[in-house]
């Protein structure tokens with residue numbers, strides 16, 4: 001893997017010039033994880049952040065009774081594991097590879113040095129954190145205001161915006177997403193998400209082939225989040 005090229009595709013480091021990236025790339029460690037591997041768990045100390053080069057990573061928190069809430073499913077170009085480096089508190093979530101994944105990791109010292117030398121990274125980081133806060137607020141509002149089909153519609157529309165690839169049928173969401181993960185992301189049971197997906201499929205808004213979801217019209221899907229007749 002060419003670490004400089006891989007860093008150029010990330011939300012945090014993509015703002016830098018190739019020569020600057022090459023310096024940071026030297027400090028990264030490339031790691032491969034098999035599908036299902038646990039990268040770290042909530043509550044442990046964190047000394048490294050990660051950039052996703054390929055594959056999909058799930059960030060989730062657990063209730064004492066074992067129930068899981070999926071905070072996010074991240075894909076190529078995303079960065080995670082930075083919170084524990086900044087607030088020096090334990091990991092706020094578990095990270096699990098949902099598909100075979102290639103990651104680049106950077107330790108606290110190297111990240112802080114990179115930020116001190118290139119303040120643009122701090123601005124990019126604020127953008128990433130701001131977007132996450134917005135998404136968390138939206139997820140909170142979804143649970144308060146929307147029915148399950150609405151929540152599923154909105155989440156799929158957001159994922160299509162973030163990870164969508166234009167194809168003949170519309171937009172393919174190019175990350176692996178099981179029904180179980182989708183249910184944990186929208187705070188609903190797998191059965192109710194299954195019904196919601198069936199409804200969205202009947203309306204021609206969503207389709208699934210193999211491991212990927214397709215959205216025919218992201219705008220229409222987003223409108224569905226507001227209610228059945230919207």
Ligand code: CMP
Pocket residue numbers: 046059071072079080081082083084085090091092093094132136
């Ligand atoms: P950290 O707390 O080090 O370890 C868990 C990581 O999950 C955290 O850093 C963030 O990078 C990531 N994370 C936590 N909450 C969210 C969220 N709501 N959306 C996206 N990523 C998150």
